Amino acid sequence: MSPGDIIRKVDGKPIGKFEDLSALLAEKKPGDQVSVQLERKNKDLDERVELINISTDKKVVKAGLGVSIGEVRKVEPAVEDQEVKFVDTRIGGPSAGLMFTLEIYNQLTPGDLSKGYRIAGTGTIDENGTVGEIGGVQFKIVAAERQHADIFFVPVNNYDIAKAKADQIGSKMKLVKVQTAQEALEYLQQLEPKA
Known part of the structure; x- marks a missing residue:
């Protein structure tokens, strides 16, 4: 393949x-x-x-199969002027699902979900909003730490490996385990703005 x-x-x-x-x-x-x-x-x-x-x-x-599998879906906006666009970030693949979902929500709703925090994370996403596990979470923890992320959303099934790597490198990032995109949204909504 x-x-x-x-x-x-x-x-x-x-x-x-x-x-x-x-x-x-x-x-x-x-x-x-x-x-x-x-x-x-x-x-x-x-x-x-x-x-x-x-x-x-x-x-x-x-x-x-031993290859990264992605699902191609075309979504037409119900309201033409509410089409979401992304800058070419060279980021893609199924493990970016949760973060793309959060950014789409952020663009379509008033305010800024990040509230001044540097947010990172990973996880596949399905049509029900379930966050799925990914491979190589330890590498994503290191990359997020290098970019000075404050918060890292991690799928529940990847949490132990992510936490072990964060502890090993002395990261101060807050690891938040999530099973659904809704849990990630609720976490961000309850945050106080960063001082």
Whole structure:
């Protein structure tokens, strides 16, 4: 598989959204092989892919394709002048889901959610607002510390690894574990403005 490939089917079953792939691979184990039908540069391809362990927890085994999977969705604004635009930040991928969600909310509502704090975080986001775990959280903790973040939102399932890394590097960032985007919003809304 290559960057930009679009997965159409796995083992003959259509993949319409990210959850379809997760459900299909849930019963698989590392070393199993799956057939993948994909689209690359407008051409259909069939490949056999050996699954690998993609779990970030050493005690858990989770089979996956071994590539970062993103879901492409096009959202049309209901009100034309309320379209949200992002500066090209070279940030993307599923692990930016929570932070993109918070920024969209920030742009569409009055005031500034950050209240003067430097906010960082990570986590996938689904259509219900659930924040999912990501890989490499320890590296994101280091990067956020280097940028002098005050607060770091971390998915519940990544908290222990994030906390261990923050403690190891002597970070003073406040780590806030969240299961939903709503929890992150409520945390920010209750903050007193930074002095």
